[in-house]
Amino acid sequence: MPDAFFEGFQLFLSNFWIVPLGVLIGMFVGAMPGLTSSGTLAMLLPVLLVLKPELGLLLGVSIYSGAEMGNSFPSVMLNIPGTAGGAVTAFDGFPLMKQGKAAWALGICIMASVIGALIGAMASLGLSPQIAVVALAFGPAEICIVILFGLAVIAQLSAGGLAKGLFAGLFGLLLATTGTDPTFGTQRGTFGVVYLYDQLPVIAVLVGLLGFSEVLIYVEKGLSRLLKPGAELPSHQIGLAGIISGMKETFKYPMELLRGGAIGVGIGAMPGAGASVATFVSYQQALAFAKPERKALFGKGAPEGLIAADVTNNAVVGGALVPLLTLGIPGSGSMAVLLVVMTYHGMYVGPRLFQFSGDIAYAVLISQFFAAGFILVIGTVLAFFAYRVALLNLKMMVPIISVFCLMGGFARNNFLFDMAVMVVFGCLGFIMKRYQYPVVAMLLGVILGRLFEREFMRAWRIGLDTPELFFSSAIAQILWGLFIFTFVGPPMIRFIRRKLKSRSAAE
Amino acid sequence: MQFLKTYSGILLVPMLALAYGAHALWELTTGPFQNATIIYTYVIGVPMLILGAIAVAGDLRNPAKARVSQETAASGDDGEGSVKGGGRRVALVVLCSLVLISVLSWVGYLIGFFLFVLAVMWAVQLKNWVASVIIAVIMAAVVHFIFVLVLGQDLPVGILTFMAR
Numbered sequence: 001m002p003d004a005f006f007e008g009f010q011l012f013l014s015n016f017w018i019v020p021l022g023v024l025i026g027m028f029v030g031a032m033p034g035l036t037s038s039g040t041l042a043m044l045l046p047v048l049l050v051l052k053p054e055l056g057l058l059l060g061v062s063i064y065s066g067a068e069m070g071n072s073f074p075s076v077m078l079n080i081p082g083t084a085g086g087a088v089t090a091f092d093g094f095p096l097m098k099q100g101k102a103a104w105a106l107g108i109c110i111m112a113s114v115i116g117a118l119i120g121a122m123a124s125l126g127l128s129p130q131i132a133v134v135a136l137a138f139g140p141a142e143i144c145i146v147i148l149f150g151l152a153v154i155a156q157l158s159a160g161g162l163a164k165g166l167f168a169g170l171f172g173l174l175l176a177t178t179g180t181d182p183t184f185g186t187q188r189g190t191f192g193v194v195y196l197y198d199q200l201p202v203i204a205v206l207v208g209l210l211g212f213s214e215v216l217i218y219v220e221k222g223l224s225r226l227l228k229p230g231a232e233l234p235s236h237q238i239g240l241a242g243i244i245s246g247m248k249e250t251f252k253y254p255m256e257l258l259r260g261g262a263i264g265v266g267i268g269a270m271p272g273a274g275a276s277v278a279t280f281v282s283y284q285q286a287l288a289f290a291k292p293e294r295k296a297l298f299g300k301g302a303p304e305g306l307i308a309a310d311v312t313n314n315a316v317v318g319g320a321l322v323p324l325l326t327l328g329i330p331g332s333g334s335m336a337v338l339l340v341v342m343t344y345h346g347m348y349v350g351p352r353l354f355q356f357s358g359d360i361a362y363a364v365l366i367s368q369f370f371a372a373g374f375i376l377v378i379g380t381v382l383a384f385f386a387y388r389v390a391l392l393n394l395k396m397m398v399p400i401i402s403v404f405c406l407m408g409g410f411a412r413n414n415f416l417f418d419m420a421v422m423v424v425f426g427c428l429g430f431i432m433k434r435y436q437y438p439v440v441a442m443l444l445g446v447i448l449g450r451l452f453e454r455e456f457m458r459a460w461r462i463g464l465d466t467p468e469l470f471f472s473s474a475i476a477q478i479l480w481g482l483f484i485f486t487f488v489g490p491p492m493i494r495f496i497r498r499k500l501k502s503r504s505a506a507e
Numbered sequence: 508m509q510f511l512k513t514y515s516g517i518l519l520v521p522m523l524a525l526a527y528g529a530h531a532l533w534e535l536t537t538g539p540f541q542n543a544t545i546i547y548t549y550v551i552g553v554p555m556l557i558l559g560a561i562a563v564a565g566d567l568r569n570p571a572k573a574r575v576s577q578e579t580a581a582s583g584d585d586g587e588g589s590v591k592g593g594g595r596r597v598a599l600v601v602l603c604s605l606v607l608i609s610v611l612s613w614v615g616y617l618i619g620f621f622l623f624v625l626a627v628m629w630a631v632q633l634k635n636w637v638a639s640v641i642i643a644v645i646m647a648a649v650v651h652f653i654f655v656l657v658l659g660q661d662l663p664v665g666i667l668t669f670m671a672r
Contacts, residue, residue, distance in 0.1 A: 046654065046658055046660070047653075047658065050657075050658045050659075159575075160562070161562070161565065163558045163561040163562045163565065164558075164562045166554075166558050167521070167524065167555060167558035167559045167561075170551055170552075170554055170555035170558065171520075171524045171527075171528075171555055171559075173551045173555075174524075174527065174528060174531060174548075174551050174552055174555055175527070177531065177547075177548065177551070181540075181541075181544055183541075183543070183544070184540075184541045184543075184544060186538060186539060186540055186541070186544065188531065188534055188538070188540075188544075188548075189527070189530065189531055189534065215600070216597050216600065216601070219593070219596045219597050219600050219630075219631055220593035220594065220596065220597050221593065222592070222593055222596065222631075222632075393633075395628075395631045395632070395633045396628075396633065396638070396642060398600070398627055398628075398631050399623070399624040399627040399628055399631075399642065399643075399646065400624075400642070400646060402600065402604065402623075402627055403620055403623070403624065403646050403649070403650060406604065406607070406608075406623075407650065407654050407660070410660070410662075411654075411658070411660060414660065414661050416608050416611060416612060416663075419604075419608045419611075420605070420608050423601060423604045423605060423608070426601075427601055428520070428523070430597070431516060431519055431520055432520055433575065434516060434574055434575055435516055435517060435519075435520060435566070435573055435574055435575075436573070436574075436575060437520055437562075456547055456550075457543050457544075457547065460543045460546065460547075461543065465543065
């Protein structure tokens with residue numbers, strides 16, 4: 001074990017109190033329909049920035065972990081998923097509630113989430129330092145290709161299609177050129193506005209795209225209460241004995257746990273995919289591998305389905321940390337917030353993170369194990385009432401979240417101009433979401449734009465004003481291969497699958 | 508009018524990108540930019556414009572598919588849970604935010620956020636005025652406690668000059 005690991009452990013122990021707090025906040029956030037973990041982290045950014053970097057990162061990761069579990073409560077109890085990732089939990093969780101087994105289902109959700117979080121923690125702790133060592137060989141050209149690769153993967157997975165995804169990412173990269181050229185010091189895209197001379201206020205952009213755009217979606221949908229007051233609630237079904245019985249049941253499905261965990265880590269590490277994609281894939285795989293007599297139970301209360309959804313949901317967190325800590329590339333909105341926290345505190349972002357801030361990186365990785373423990377304890381307590389958060393009048397949340405977003409825009413520079421930028425990007429994010437442009441791609445472009453431009457310039461100048469360096473090394477060629485595969489691979493796989501299907505149909 | 512209603516949303520993001528991209532490329536011809544900066548902007552800007560055109564062409568071919576279907580909101584106890592008038596509500600919330608930003612340095616954060624919360628509550632049609640006033644007072648207090656006292660933010664005090672630190 002490297003020294004940084006033990007230093008990280010010590011650092012974690014001296015700050016571990018923030019983990020249960022984060023898990024608790026995350027569970028409430030996750031239980032509230034429409035409020036995503038990334039939106040909440042964006043909203044809380046002023047707090048995350050004021051805290052010491054290790055505390056801010058531990059709080060952020062804990063909120064993310066808690067939210068992925070918390071979304072199961074309203075999914076099971078009310079058939080109202082707290083987040084997109086929780087939708088699959090409702091497939092089998094809600095039918096179980098209707099059968100009078102709500103406590104049992106919640107027990108399964110809690111234990112599967114704990115195991116998912118542990119698998120994610122083990123994978124990220126095992127993989128991150130190794131990948132970081134490999135990534136140390138990356139030069140400026142390779143870093144540029146990795147950023148492009150990240151944007152390409154997000155684009156490929158975007159609901160609006162590849163063109164919209166890539167367009168959003170490139171628009172973000174172009175917006176990031178606003179301000180002073182990092183290499184030559186010339187000003188661009190400022191329109192003469194003094195506040196833009198440095199660069200586009202990244203924090204205001206982030207809070208707008210992730211947080212304020214969510215508020216506007218809330219407002220447009222005109223949500224008030226998701227259930228009428230006086231509607232019968234299944235609270236009488238919740239009991240400790242049932243929860244414990246459900247927890248024990250989880251261990252009867254080791255293959256589902258392992259498979260779901262692996263899918264969560266793998267898809268979590270892919271930029272842009274996230275828990276919503278991962279849980280659907282995991283559920284589909286659980287169904288495909290189920291015994292024929294069990295298949296009919298899926299959608300009617302199969303514990304395998306519930307386990308597949310929840311173990312994956314939480315394993316995603318560990319997976320998402322891998323590209324952030326090793327390459328400095330955030331795979332999701334939540335990770336983008338953490339990246340901003342890291343850069344705000346002047347931490348090195350990229351493969352050398354483990355060299356320069358290894359203690360903090362390890363503290364974050366180690367914290368996930370403890371977060372899993374707190375999910376077990378806090379989740380069991382909250383199982384009795386957390387789903388009631390979904391009964392709040394959502395209209396009341398609009399001004400509250402708006403105030404936090406406005407303050408989030410203001411926090412970094414204390415400029416009212418930044419608040420206005422936040423509102424503008426909130427509107428832009430709202431329209432982008434409406435017309436299926438992935439905001440995460442644009443955010444990634446804006447956040448990584450400066451790094452991308454700096455490294456591009458370096459590679460260009462090392463190559464004596466030619467693009468030679470981008471294609472000369474073996475690593476660069478492999479990365480280009482992967483980049484091209486993101487475009488060619490999915491249609492190729494679809495084609496092969498279609499051929500195989502038609503062949504088997506003919507036989 | 509119907510044309511504008513159907514296509515304005517589809518065209519808005521690409522048009523913004525087009526305007527910004529065109530400005531960025533035009534700026535290169537006017538300023539004292541190095542060769543590498545010019546190439547970088549072209550490497551980003553030109554594919555962006557092409558992809559934007561492809562995205563718009565796809566959306567124009569099938570405008571109905573371009574937009575995410577609005578989920579029908581569950582009806583609330585007061586019958587307010589309606590998608591109808593969503594655009595107007597969004598515009599009002601954005602307007603409230605912009606008005607707050609423009610008057611904040613004059614009225615100060617306590618009065619500003621109090622009025623902002625009330626205005627947003629009105630915009631989202633929360634009809635319980637007692638609850639609205641209570642939430643507005645609480646939010647102004649939260650801003651003062653969390654952001655000014657705990658986080659040490661330097662918010663404009665406006666006409667409440669006695670609050671200046």
